[in-house]
Amino acid sequence: MNQLCRQVSIESPGPTINDCVFSFEVPVPDVPPKGARIRVVCAGACYRLRRSPSISSISSVSSTSSFSSEISQDVACGTAPALPPQSPAHHGLRDGALFPGYEVAGIVESLGTEVEDNEEFKVGDRVVLYPYEGVPHGYAEFIIVPELQYLVKIPDTISLSVAAMLPTGALLAMNTVFKAHEYVENILRERGDNGSCKILIVGTGGLALWALRIAGHHYQNMKNRVSITVASLKDEGFLLAREYEKVNVVQWNEDLYEKQLIERTKDACQGTVDIVIDFGTTSRSLHRSLQCLSRGGVVFISSEVAEKLLPKFSRRAEERQQCIKPVDMGSIEQLRQLVELVGTGEIEPPPHCVFPAEEACEVVKKLCQSEIAGRAILRFHSVN
Structure with a gap:
């Protein structure tokens, strides 16, 4: 497929937080024969700590930023390794690159050629993506899944912004x-x-x-x-x-x-x-x-x-x-159970704020200053 789509890259903030968000065009990924292509509507703003390459973090900024100041205190107490100095401009954010978009909710845009007509999913379904091993990286407008087993349907009672909070932190x-x-x-x-x-x-x-x-x-x-x-x-x-x-x-x-x-x-x-x-x-x-x-x-x-x-x-x-x-991260069966509990109102989601993907740079600044209550969600398309 020769079409292009937008992708946002969010990297470690610099001293002024002006050079950490990049937007560019990438080819729209081809649909896997047994999988699907998802039009991303909402994605949670997340990051991965760089202190240990062997640790793969899937925690959201808001999930862990409550204790971000403890890193410098650990260093001062001699209980943590020294970290690169951070600018006072982003004292509320740990040193690390924002995680590449695992918390994804969107719409099934296309199904693979080998997907049977009687499969559980159809084009137009609202879904959330389970963060399986090898999930594609990047805050892009489209993401693919090799098999439909990694998708969970979202009921109409859950907004896609809430759904984007479920696959990692909530799970x-x-x-x-x-x-x-x-x-x-x-x-x-x-x-x-x-x-x-x-x-x-x-x-x-x-x-x-x-x-x-x-x-x-x-x-x-x-x-x-x-x-x-x-x-x-x-x-x-x-x-x-x-x-x-x-x-x-x-x-x-x-x-x-x-x-x-x-x-x-x-x-x-x-x-x-x-x-x-x-x-x-x-x-x-x-x-x-x-x-x-x-x-x-x-x-x-x-x-x-x-x-x-x-x-x-x-x-x-x-x-x-x-x-x-x-x-460890929970199972996809637990994700289905979580979707049901949130969808029926038995579990109330924590607060979250939704921002257009175009404002990713401003979102990072607000996260660095601890100015966002609850989770920060990036919206790529205006879909309910």
Whole structure:
């Protein structure tokens, strides 16, 4: 196919953030025989950390930026490797290239020649893309999938901007909550009918807010036995967390000493907690999480940062009879379940803001200054 389409490339911000977004034309990709070509409507603005080439990050800027300032603090404390200096113009953004468009929602534009007429999908269907291994890179107007099994239909009750938040951050949060469930069950079984389990969710970016909503739904029939506390670093996240039902919230004000923050958290949780879901996951946040965790407790972290953090904390956790569990991206079956729960209104998505793809440069500037509440979504086409 000789037609061209627009593609946006978002790279590591320079000192003035004026040379990190590029727009150019690329050939429209051919449709795979057994797959489909998707007209991208919305894509989540995401990035990948460059500190370790072996770590492939799929976290959104808003999912992790709540703890972006901890990197420099880790360096100052001697608990993290030195990073390239950052300009004050983008103090809110970690050093890294924005991730190449895995959070994609759009419309089926064409089907492959070997796709049978009775297949589940047809041209015009609204879909979200599961982030399979080898998914094409780039914020482009069109993206292809080799097989239809990587697509999930989106009901009319979900906007495509919300759908674009589901395949990575929300899916990772769901898998983490599900992984924690077996530990919750064991704790409650051991403590009897009157026993309880305490969970601490660290961070108030997209990942943590998704985890809060998913956990709230998952344990709705066990509210009297499962308590959830959110540890928030930013004032904005503090307010967002409090808007969702009545959960305990403790603010991790970095102006305080570690001992004060740990004691503040224990007071809010009425003692140490049994399970921590840590989406801040810097050396400092994980160290603090372990201090708030009871003996025999477990911390869940994303597998994308486990390679860096486990060597530093595994022995310490073992000494306290604690466990650090890495969590991978969820399955496509979980993505289908997530789509259904959001579509029926059983789980409410966190806040998000939609911007035209042409404003990608301005979006990056706003993200760097922490001026966007919730997720940032780029829109390529005006489709509902």
